[in-house]
Amino acid sequence: MKKFFQVLGIVTLLLVGLYYIEECSGKKDQSEAVEDVQDDLEMEKSVHLKFKGVPIDGTLKEFISRMERKGFEHRSSYDSKERLVGDFAGIKQCTVYVETLDNSDLVSRIIVEFPKQERWEELFDNYKNLKSMLMEKYGNFSSCVERFQNSYIRTDEDRMRAVHMGECMYKTNFSIAEGDITLSIDYEEWGQGFVLLKYQDKINSAIIREAAIEDL
The missing domain is CATH 1.20.5 (Single alpha-helices involved in coiled-coils or other helix-helix interfaces)
Known part of the structure; x- marks a missing residue:
């Protein structure tokens, strides 16, 4: 018992x-x-420019924590940038680079690298669709350049060749009160190109400039 x-x-x-x-x-x-x-x-x-609803401001740790709540995965540091991966604007597995002010833990710029493409049709579709959505949200662009430096382009293969030779100039910029958003076509490896989207916060860009001027 x-x-x-x-x-x-x-x-x-x-x-x-x-x-x-x-x-x-x-x-x-x-x-x-x-x-x-x-x-x-x-x-x-917040009065700062927002990326996926998250203000481009604050400490790196705070920004990454907020992005993780939005479904992004923090992967690693890359070339002085923090790298996250997640779905963005209806496109899966985008890479997001978070940049901070030099010598200060202040987030100032976000760069989105969309998945690499081997064909001009898919590459241009990404660019065109993102441009259309940006115009729907922010209004008309402030500047736009869409041309090839080589005038002898006839086929999609020619266009992709121009991309990898740096002869494809596709860039659209949106200037709004909170900052600048730039959409462009870029390349990294032969046979592949990708769309790049940059968000630059106006307030923190001014802080960066003031810090640079103080160095002079």
Whole structure:
């Protein structure tokens, strides 16, 4: 009988412990949910340029945390930039580079590299569709250049060849109150090209410029 009560006591302690853990976990989840809602409200009020609803501002750690909440995965650091991967503007597995002000933990620019393409048709479709969506959201562009430097282009193969020789000049810029957004076609490897989208926050760009002037 004594052994029975000892076992009963142990089981009771385990059940109490599990209940306590669940209660703490639930409270923690609720607390985190409240913090997320409060942070979402703060982001909505921000006067900085936004990327996927996240202001291009604050510390690197804070920005990455917010992007992870948006479904992006923080992969690594690359050439002094932090690299994230996720779906953006209806396109899967985009690479996002986060840049900060030199010598200061302040996010100032975001660069989105869309998946590489080997055919001009897919490459141009990405560019054209993104340009259309940007115009729908931000209005007409402030500048646009779309031409090939080589006048002897007849086929899509010629166009892709021009991309990889740096002879494809496709760039559209949107200047809005919060900053600049630039869409362009770029290349990295022979046989492939990709669309690039850059977000430059106006307020933090001014801080960068002021810091540079102070160095002179």
